[in-house]
Amino acid sequence: MASAESRAAPTALPDTASLRQRFRGRLLTEPADLEPFLVDWRRRYFGRAIAVAMPDSTDEVAAVVRWCAEHRVAVVPQGGNTGMSGAATPDDSGRSLVLSLARLKGVRAVDTVNNSITVEAGCTLAEVRAAAGSAGRLFPLSLPSEGSCTIGGNLATNAGGVAVLRYGNARELCLGLEVVTADGEIWHGLRGLRKDNTGYDLRDLFVGSEGTLGVITAATLKLYPQPAAQITAMAAVDDPHAALRLLELAQSAVGSSLTAFELMSDLCIELVTKHFPDHRRPFAQPAPYYVLLEISDSESEQHANATFEALMERAHEAGVARDTVVATSGAQSRALWALRELVSEAQALTGKNIKHDISVPISSIGDFVERTNAQLEQRFPGIRMVVFGHLGDGNLHYNVSPPADRCDREHEAEFLGLQPAINRVTHDAVVAFEGSISAEHGLGQLRRDESARYKSQVEMALMRRVKQALDPLGIMNPGKVLPPG
Amino acid sequence: MASAESRAAPTALPDTASLRQRFRGRLLTEPADLEPFLVDWRRRYFGRAIAVAMPDSTDEVAAVVRWCAEHRVAVVPQGGNTGMSGAATPDDSGRSLVLSLARLKGVRAVDTVNNSITVEAGCTLAEVRAAAGSAGRLFPLSLPSEGSCTIGGNLATNAGGVAVLRYGNARELCLGLEVVTADGEIWHGLRGLRKDNTGYDLRDLFVGSEGTLGVITAATLKLYPQPAAQITAMAAVDDPHAALRLLELAQSAVGSSLTAFELMSDLCIELVTKHFPDHRRPFAQPAPYYVLLEISDSESEQHANATFEALMERAHEAGVARDTVVATSGAQSRALWALRELVSEAQALTGKNIKHDISVPISSIGDFVERTNAQLEQRFPGIRMVVFGHLGDGNLHYNVSPPADRCDREHEAEFLGLQPAINRVTHDAVVAFEGSISAEHGLGQLRRDESARYKSQVEMALMRRVKQALDPLGIMNPGKVLPPG
Numbered sequence: 004m005a006s007a008e009s010r011a012a013p014t015a016l017p018d019t020a021s022l023r024q025r026f027r028g029r030l031l032t033e034p035a036d037l038e039p040f041l042v043d044w045r046r047r048y049f050g051r052a053i054a055v056a057m058p059d060s061t062d063e064v065a066a067v068v069r070w071c072a073e074h075r076v077a078v079v080p081q082g083g084n085t086g087m088s089g090a091a092t093p094d095d096s097g098r099s100l101v102l103s104l105a106r107l108k109g110v111r112a113v114d115t116v117n118n119s120i121t122v123e124a125g126c127t128l129a130e131v132r133a134a135a136g137s138a139g140r141l142f143p144l145s146l147p148s149e150g151s152c153t154i155g156g157n158l159a160t161n162a163g164g165v166a167v168l169r170y171g172n173a174r175e176l177c178l179g180l181e182v183v184t185a186d187g188e189i190w191h192g193l194r195g196l197r198k199d200n201t202g203y204d205l206r207d208l209f210v211g212s213e214g215t216l217g218v219i220t221a222a223t224l225k226l227y228p229q230p231a232a233q234i235t236a237m238a239a240v241d242d243p244h245a246a247l248r249l250l251e252l253a254q255s256a257v258g259s260s261l262t263a264f265e266l267m268s269d270l271c272i273e274l275v276t277k278h279f280p281d282h283r284r285p286f287a288q289p290a291p292y293y294v295l296l297e298i299s300d301s302e303s304e305q306h307a308n309a310t311f312e313a314l315m316e317r318a319h320e321a322g323v324a325r326d327t328v329v330a331t332s333g334a335q336s337r338a339l340w341a342l343r344e345l346v347s348e349a350q351a352l353t354g355k356n357i358k359h360d361i362s363v364p365i366s367s368i369g370d371f372v373e374r375t376n377a378q379l380e381q382r383f384p385g386i387r388m389v390v391f392g393h394l395g396d397g398n399l400h401y402n403v404s405p406p407a408d409r410c411d412r413e414h415e416a417e418f419l420g421l422q423p424a425i426n427r428v429t430h431d432a433v434v435a436f437e438g439s440i441s442a443e444h445g446l447g448q449l450r451r452d453e454s455a456r457y458k459s460q461v462e463m464a465l466m467r468r469v470k471q472a473l474d475p476l477g478i479m480n481p482g483k484v485l486p487p488g
Numbered sequence: 489m490a491s492a493e494s495r496a497a498p499t500a501l502p503d504t505a506s507l508r509q510r511f512r513g514r515l516l517t518e519p520a521d522l523e524p525f526l527v528d529w530r531r532r533y534f535g536r537a538i539a540v541a542m543p544d545s546t547d548e549v550a551a552v553v554r555w556c557a558e559h560r561v562a563v564v565p566q567g568g569n570t571g572m573s574g575a576a577t578p579d580d581s582g583r584s585l586v587l588s589l590a591r592l593k594g595v596r597a598v599d600t601v602n603n604s605i606t607v608e609a610g611c612t613l614a615e616v617r618a619a620a621g622s623a624g625r626l627f628p629l630s631l632p633s634e635g636s637c638t639i640g641g642n643l644a645t646n647a648g649g650v651a652v653l654r655y656g657n658a659r660e661l662c663l664g665l666e667v668v669t670a671d672g673e674i675w676h677g678l679r680g681l682r683k684d685n686t687g688y689d690l691r692d693l694f695v696g697s698e699g700t701l702g703v704i705t706a707a708t709l710k711l712y713p714q715p716a717a718q719i720t721a722m723a724a725v726d727d728p729h730a731a732l733r734l735l736e737l738a739q740s741a742v743g744s745s746l747t748a749f750e751l752m753s754d755l756c757i758e759l760v761t762k763h764f765p766d767h768r769r770p771f772a773q774p775a776p777y778y779v780l781l782e783i784s785d786s787e788s789e790q791h792a793n794a795t796f797e798a799l800m801e802r803a804h805e806a807g808v809a810r811d812t813v814v815a816t817s818g819a820q821s822r823a824l825w826a827l828r829e830l831v832s833e834a835q836a837l838t839g840k841n842i843k844h845d846i847s848v849p850i851s852s853i854g855d856f857v858e859r860t861n862a863q864l865e866q867r868f869p870g871i872r873m874v875v876f877g878h879l880g881d882g883n884l885h886y887n888v889s890p891p892a893d894r895c896d897r898e899h900e901a902e903f904l905g906l907q908p909a910i911n912r913v914t915h916d917a918v919v920a921f922e923g924s925i926s927a928e929h930g931l932g933q934l935r936r937d938e939s940a941r942y943k944s945q946v947e948m949a950l951m952r953r954v955k956q957a958l959d960p961l962g963i964m965n966p967g968k969v970l971p972p973g
Contacts, residue, residue, distance in 0.1 A: 258786030301743030472957035
């Protein structure tokens with residue numbers, strides 16, 4: 004650990020020429036070149052940096068981090084820069100270096116018997132999925148940004164997505180890691196093992212730590228057999244309580260073949276069909292809520308279809324579903340999925356909205372939505388909740404839009420001024436239901452202070468001790484996850 | 489954190505009377521009462537303690553730990569005392585307190601919609617499984633010692649067992665924890681969430697840390713729907729390579745319905761049928777290896793049976809299996825399972841043996857067994873490898889028995905004298921295949937130094953930093969997991 008003396012930060016900015024000599028990859032120092040790395044894609048956070056380093060190998064990543072440690076320069080790891088919480092954007096101190104992993108693109112190994120793949124941090128999620136697919140295997144992590152987001156970022160933020168119900172978060176898909184520590188050393192933890200009880204779980208400490216404890220440079224990930232068939236269905240239901248009854252039916256009837264269980268309120272469908280008129284409502288009669296289900300079957304399309312038909316019949320009989328449709332073609336499946344996938348975009352086209360990424364115990368989703376809707380509607384008359392998300396994981400993107408007649412630019416600032424109050428009502432409700440205010444997007448800068456407000460002193464102290472232990476100089480992505488000081 | 493001054497250990501032993509006043513649970517101080525807590529069940533480790541504290545609540549656990557911190561007394565958490573590596577036995581310094589969690593027996597909540605259960609650390613695994621079963625749910629962790637081992641111990645050692653292939657280790661079954669920290673504070677981390685990205689993964693740091701970072705007092709665990717049918721089958725195969733081809737066939741044909749895939753060498757069957765004559769060989773013709781498979785089907789027994797028959801037919805056609813049998817009744821299933829479950833006992837009845845608990849990437853199992861067998865047979869002529877285990881997880885209990893004519897007591901010491909050399913050959917091979925020398929039993933005292941020998945300095949330094957951060961006084965189960973100093 005660093006002594007008190009060595010922790011005093013030098014005041015002069017180091018000359019990047021000395022960094023240039025440390026590695027062969029790209030080093031960007033021109034302001035125009037830096038610019039895209041200094042703002043997050045949602046354009047909410049803007050920072051400054053002395054340079055962007057783009058090393059070509061793990062050794063070079065280590066060399067860059069050692070240079071940063073020597074000069075007390077903050078290291079801000081960045082993958083595809085698609086994060087939702089500003090974790091990959093430097094602060095405005097000007098004492099940061101953006102460490103882009105984008106050039107670490109190697110697929111180091113694919114093992115179809117061990118069902119594992121070893122990839123470097125800069126591979127996009129789409130590239131990892133494609134490499135798995137070429138070997139006849141499935142890498143199940145699936146996100147809208149898969150063409151841009153990198154696997155390093157997915158692991159650093161413990162990404163979720165639509166297949167978590169069956170396959171877990173990025174954390175559950177990770178067998179081993181290679182990490183450059185805050186000292187610029189390399190931890191070779193790329194194990195492809197299903198079982199290893201030889202000490203503390205360092206892997207899971209780095210996963211989800213958003214670059215604040217070290218830099219993930221490569222990972223060994225789980226693969227799965229590709230399913231023989233994937234079938235999609237949709238059900239119209241009265242409310243989230245009914246959706247939960249359908250979930251229970253589905254899980255008991257099809258077990259782990261159930262790979263997606265997504266909820267949408269009618270407003271979601273309304274916005275999608277309004278802004279994307281090629282997409283049609285799934286049912287003649289609108290319903291308050293809709294559930295999108297997916298079965299991945301290891302047997303056959305025929306078996307998957309029969310399973311779904313039987314399940315939907317039971318749902319009808321039990322009075323759980325008002326109406327149901329089972330896709331009979333790939334095109335129909337894609338059309339149903341599009342309704343779900345276009346919600347965010349349709350909402351953005353409607354105007355600014357206030358986003359939440361919350362989870363509660365699955366059994367509390369119905370009560371949470373009911374009570375929080377009521378509280379918000381009472382306090383902010385006319386506002387509209389765009390409720391959708393991964394019901395099977397207890398995770399909702401519980402977003403809030405202005406009243407229908409106040410979606411214009413003129414009322415934007417007024418509405419966004421309500422954000423702190425709307426967040427408070429929503430997050431207080433989440434915490435009352437023993438939930439999480441950041442289910443899958445991470446804390447970054449966006450939820451850092453809000454999270455600290457809700458966590459116990461004991462938990463904050465434990466996290467600070469871990470941070471201090473692994474990053475005693477405080478150079479790893481400072482100001483993210485934990486509030487300063 | 490403790491200052492350097494406060495870390496100096498007082499030399500006099502504290503009076504347990506002051507501890508007596510701290511909590512209402514049982515406090516044992518009579519040597520005869522202490523005795524069963526001071527030796528592990530395999531009778532390999534013997535320790536000393538000033539007392540055994542058996543608190544009745546989490547608050548009382550915290551009070552005991554605070555007393556230990558004040559007096560610099562080592563805390564040795566103990567559950568059912570069924571560990572394989574001596575992690576729950578105190579050292580012989582006499583400055584330890586055994587903290588038994590056996591009286592924390594509450595089932596705090598069962599939630600069938602969230603599919604979760606919250607239990608206190610002292611519940612036995614059988615009690616947790618029964619509580620889940622009463623609610624119509626499955627808690628899938630399954631171990632031979634389930635009647636005695638406690639869920640707190642299962643989590644502290646990240647227990648494995650026969651259902652890992654489908655459901656994961658204890659770690660993967662844990663949603664949240666309640667932990668008493670080394671300061672005697674309570675971390676309320678009993679979340680029942682599938683997604684929570686609000687900071688460092690403290691849960692997984694405590695899971696598998698064998699009581700060296702804190703004391704697990706309660707946990708929220710995942711439940712699953714009970715399968716509609718469970719069917720067992722056995723296949724005779726030429727070697728582990730053929731077993732791996734069968735695994736690949738099975739996983740692609742039945743996906744996650746495959747809940748067990750266990751390997752046994754012919755010697756295992758020979759020992760079991762010799763010592764338990766009620767049990768018969770599964771096939772008329774012996775084969776070098778056998779695989780036990782289990783399907784858990786969410787549909788029906790009929791469907792499970794048809795699936796198995798189809799799979800076994802494919803295995804025959806592909807030349808992977810010499811012979812197969814599918815159990816047609818519960819009694820037949822139990823008889824097949826008994827062959828697997830009695831291996832350890834049969835081996836013990838044969839005489840002392842040298843046990844290993846290793847894992848390698850699944851794809852390397854065949855080569856590992858082949859090469860390690862050859863090396864050991866060459867170096868120690870006549871010794872016999874009792875190879876069995878969880879092939880689907882890459883985890884073998886690769887045990888070594890004396891030559892058939894040297895199993896008597898007379899040759900016992902001579903054989904056990906070979907242990908360091910046999911361990912070295914085996915573990916060097918494991919490490920050459922990028923495996924783990926403790927797949928599911930943990931390090932405790934047994935594998936602590938051996939593990940440290942194989943791990944990199946970087947990994948050991950990271951683990952020591954974590955230990956120092958969470959247990960600055962070094963009172964939590966010292967001498968386990970990490971070598972002293």
